[in-house]
Amino acid sequence: MEPKQEHKLISRADILLIVGIMILTIAGLFVWKKLQKPGAYVDILIDGTSVKTLQLDKDASYEVMQEAGVNTVVVQDGSVTVQNADCPDKICEKHQAISQTGETIICLPHKLVVEIKE
Numbered sequence: 001m002e003p004k005q006e007h008k009l010i011s012r013a014d015i016l017l018i019v020g021i022m023i024l025t026i027a028g029l030f031v032w033k034k035l036q037k038p039g040a041y042v043d044i045l046i047d048g049t050s051v052k053t054l055q056l057d058k059d060a061s062y063e064v065m066q067e068a069g070v071n072t073v074v075v076q077d078g079s080v081t082v083q084n085a086d087c088p089d090k091i092c093e094k095h096q097a098i099s100q101t102g103e104t105i106i107c108l109p110h111k112l113v114v115e116i117k118e
């Protein structure tokens with residue numbers, strides 16, 4: 001083994017490559033952040049009709065009472081979840097918290113849609 005090769009200096013091309021990758025990474029993160037912008041409020045719809053909106057920057061809970069049943073929409077730390085639902089499948093309750101514009105939690109048995117909007 002030749003020690004000279006191990007101590008080879010980083011070439012100009014290597015530096016350009018590293019800088020290029022860094023710029024691409026930062027640009028990529030920037031674009032990602034732009035696309036993934038946090039929503040401003042959550043719209044609660046029953047059968048396609050908006051019944052209530054809640055601001056995402058304020059912790060709150062709203063009980064959606066219908067003949068079909070109850071869902072409680074909870075806003076906490078900018079994320080929205082559905083709790084205390086009495087629907088048979090509980091899919092809305094099991095859904096992970098949503099916080100980005102366009103994300104939804106849907107409760108089919110109750111025709112309930114919780115959607116983040118900007």
Ligand SMILES: [Zn+2]
Binds near residue numbers: 107
């Ligand atoms: Zn449900």
